[in-house]
Amino acid sequence: MKVLIIDDELPAREEIARLLGQETDIEILGQCSNAIEGISAIHRLNPEVIFLDIQMPRISGLEMLGMLDPEKMPSVVFLTAFNEYALQAFDKNAFDYLLKPIDPARLALTLQRLRRDRKPSAALFTAAAPLKQIPCPGHQRVLLIKIDDIEYATSRTAGVYVTTNEGTEHFTELTLRTLEEKTPFLRCHRQYLVNPEQIQEISFLETGAVEILTRHKRRIPVSRRLLGELKEKLGLP
Secondary structure, three states, X not given: OEEEEEOOOHHXXXXXXXXXXXXXXXXXXEEEOOHHHHHHHHHHHOOOEEEEEXXXXXXXXXXXXXXXXXXXXXXXXXXXXXXXXXXXXHHOOOOEEEEOOOOHHHHHXXXXXXXXXOOOOHHHHHHOOOOOEEEEEEOOEEEEEEHHHEEEEEEEOOEEEEEEOOOOEEEEOOOHHHXXXXXXXXXXXXXXXXXXXXXXXXXXXXXXXXXXEEOOOOXXXXXXXXXXXXXXXXXXX
């Protein structure tokens, strides 16, 4: 069983790693100290199970679930020091939760259930709340950009990028599919999502191409295949 540990507290990570390390059928793929590292590691390593701290600074474990690609969603065992978060965890279809400090006997029951009934937890992604901000990692920092401050998102070979109202482009670990499903952004092209609040006009060019002009004068391509769906969502005839 391939597992990943995500917890901002080093002693807590070391403790759960020590307990899991005693199990011969468990491979610990890595440890992450925050949600941004966790998202990147999940997309890169494809763990079957994550042990996820609920209460982390800036982006909580519960918020992080809504930022995952649903196709990459592993089973989730929440870690928490507070009983009240356990109910929230189960509201979001968690596989299980463990109270800190971890009771080895309770962990053994969780592992027994995982071995018997390990299933993908795509429902966690569906249950997670819509995103209010997009995390964008940078050099020794993580920018949290509000949805209202983003004009569009695009996918390129190097990854997914969002462009702000000021025209600054930022890389994000989130997939275009996650942004489409967890934000108000609308798909206008296979590689583009646009914030509907930032659309100034839709232009039909003499060449036959269609593009969006944003409120800050940037142009985004619209595919013919998606034009009808886009107009319908915008309430246009």
